[in-house]
Amino acid sequence: MKATKKQLSIFLLSGLLFGSISSCKDFLDLAPLDNRVEQNFYKTEKDAQEALNSVYDALQWHTNAGGGGFSPDPMMSDIASDDAFAGGSSRSDSPDMIQIDQHNMLTTNSLTRVYWANHYTGIYRANLLLQKLPDIPMSEDKKNRIAAECKFLRAHFYFDLAKWFGNIPLILAPQSPGEYCSPAAEPAQMFGQIALDLIEAFPALEKADLRTSKAHATRWSAQALLARVYLFYKGVYNGDLQAGSTPVNAAYALQQLKDVIDNSGHTLLENYADNFSKANEFSKESVWEISYSSDNPWFDWNYIQGGEGNMQPLMQGPRINGDPNYNSGWSFAPVTQELNNAFEPNDPRRGATILSQADDLSGAVSTGYQHTGFFSKKYTTTNEYRPINGQYELNWGNNYRSIRFSDVLLMAAELEVTTGGTQAQTYFNRVRDRVDLPGKPATLANIYQERRVELALEGHRYWDLLRQGLTVANQNISIQNKRGPGYVGDQIDFNVTFNPATRGLFPIPQSEIDQCAGVLKPNF
Structure with a gap:
């Protein structure tokens, strides 16, 4: 089962907002390439659904029309952590990926530029649909559901950006030329808005599993993501969140997780390895999953994001x-x-x-x-995932399991420990019992270790290190003169030095700083 993605007319790509304006000035001057433009779109319920699909579409992107390499978020964060190196064919294969591995990123890194542009494109699309939605004739229930999904997705994009870049612009409405440059928001404001979007999305999102929702975000997806947002902010910035009039503290985050645990119907698969099989996409363990597909065979290397691979x-x-x-x-x-x-x-x-x-x-x-x-x-x-049709490299349909139920249990165990609750051991034991491992005390140290092995190579380790503090990140990521028995290459290839001065962040792309000189400033 895969989410449906429609190829919309070119106007949805033309509003990439300031995040990629420096690379698309000529593009913005072009006449529309078909007869579906903003002036005659956003008129019907079908238009609204297609526009929502276009917001989901941006979740899939690992490159963009401006080119510059491939930047899958889970893989990049694993490379930045102590779980993986950069790799590739040689030292010259992807110097920008090696910069991530070595924690020596330049402001001209093409992968960070692609990542920035893709995420702000998704934000633009969500903002535009939220602006147009009130005037589209359809039932209030459907409007509320689409608005809730837009807010979930906007929160998702901003959370990714805020983790990687720190202080970034917070934009909540479509921008016009002359408005593209915005100063960076403070972390409390940014993360507060992320939390507010998720909380406001709760009431209208389905209380369903992902198969029933047809891969659309659910109430359980949003509650689990809110807890993840809170834990990251608490660890990195050492504070609670204020989401509008709602204080978001450890107790509030734990309440959301307990609702998922007790009422969602999500649970652990009996066999751990089954989580990553094609047959178990959108399984009962998957609380939030990003859909990919080979159903729309794709060939175009110049417009890779047009496919669904x-x-x-x-x-x-x-x-x-x-x-x-x-x-x-x-x-x-x-x-x-x-x-x-x-x-x-x-x-x-x-x-x-x-x-x-x-x-x-x-x-x-x-x-x-x-x-x-x-x-x-x-x-x-x-x-089982090998593409049958289309370009071999561009059509791998492996879904990304962004939030699994085991992650929910471990987040809840962590919050139970920090709030003095009584259920930490129960939640912790469920994760270890599934793989028949002996009991261990549910201490914070053991929970972090369990997260490492349970969620390994799913893109979470780096953020878990950062939220334990820069000292812990440095101790684990920095490695000198250590080799495994299967390592091939010079020792220098495997030496890594974490740079605490960067706080573990990507640099804001130089093209954006130049475009918005004096308004958008370097983040370190």
Whole structure:
């Protein structure tokens, strides 16, 4: 089951707001390429639904019309953490990805520019639909649901941006030429608005699983995301949130998680590895999932985001030939020995998480840059996802499981510990019992360790390190003169030094600072 995505007329791309204005001035001057323009759109319920699909569409993007490389968020955050290196074919394959790995990012990094532009495009689309929605003839219930989904998605885009860039502009309405440059909001204002969007979305979102909602955000998705937002803000900025008139503290965040645990119907799959199979997309364990598909076969390398494929599995797949189970990829994000060692000896999650050259692959593996002998097994080039039609590289349909129920349980356990509750051990035990591991006390240290192995290579480790503080991030990410037995290459390739001066942030793209000189300032 996949979410439907419609290809809308060119006007939806022309309002990328200031986040990509520097690369599309000529584009904005073009006449409309078809007869569907803003002046005759947003008139019917069908138009509103197509516009909502276009907001969801931006969740899928790992590149954009301006080019500059591929930036899957989960993979980039794993590379920034101690769970993966940059990888690729050689040192010259993706210097910008190596900058992320080495924590030495330049303001001209093309991946950060792509990431910035894509997310602000999604925000623009959500803002425009929210502005137009009141005048579209349809039932109030449907208007409320579409508005709620727009707010969930806007919160989702802003949370991604705020994690990576820190202080960024907060824009809540479509902008016109001359308004593109906005100063950065303070973190309390930004995260407060993210929380407010989610809380305002609660009442109109379906209390359903993702199969019933047809991959649209649900009430449970929004409640779980709010808890994640709170935990990140609390850890990094050491404060609670104010969402309009609603104070969001640990007790409030925990209340949302308990509602998901007790009333949503979500639960753990019996077999951990099943979470990442095609048959278990939108499973009972998946609280929020980003949909990809090969149903719309795509060929155009110049407009990759026009398709619905996921670039991350192809990028992370091993460079292999002749294996009966796995297809050739680009070998980005090779997994570290440290992650392999983090699992307990009998933990079955290691085998479900890490694709081992020695244990899992029978074909001929070509050695890439920063080769470790380990690859991601959760999002990779398995036969069941191999594209049948379209360009091989552009049509991988692996969905991204953004929030799993096990994450909900571990967030709830963490908040129970910090608030002095009594359910931390119960929630913690559920996660370990699923994989038949012996009991451990539900301390904060053990919960963080459990998060590392339970959620490994799903894009969460980096943020968990940052919210424990820059000292903890530095201690774990900085590695000098350490090699695993399968490492191939010079030692310098595997040395990493975290830079606390950056606070773990991406630099705001230089093109945006130049465009908005004096208004938008560097973030470090």
